[in-house]
Amino acid sequence: MNSVLDVEKALQQLPPEDRWEIARWLLDDLQEHTAIHTTARNSDETVQTFPPLPDYSARRRRIFGDKVLPNMVLASRTQESW
Numbered sequence: 001m002n003s004v005l006d007v008e009k010a011l012q013q014l015p016p017e018d019r020w021e022i023a024r025w026l027l028d029d030l031q032e033h034t035a036i037h038t039t040a041r042n043s044d045e046t047v048q049t050f051p052p053l054p055d056y057s058a059r060r061r062r063i064f065g066d067k068v069l070p071n072m073v074l075a076s077r078t079q080e081s082w
Contacts, residue, residue, distance in 0.1 A: 011019055060069075 011022065014022075
């Protein structure tokens with residue numbers, strides 16, 4: 001098998017029970033690989049972390065309360081002549 005299409009064709013020829021077994025194996029392998037990769041990344045001291053992004057919707061609610069603000073783009077489009 002030289003390509004993904006060959007693998008896909010071979011999988012389609014298998015009975016459903018065998019396909020589910022392969023799917024479970026793939027999921028387990030991916031989860032294990034992700035866990036190993038994550039722990040390796042966490043143990044590395046050069047990992048760059050980014051600060052959390054500000055919550056703009058909470059800021060808007062704090063400033064304006066429950067007011068519904070108009071969409072200024074739509075308002076300006078109605079005033080322009082195309």
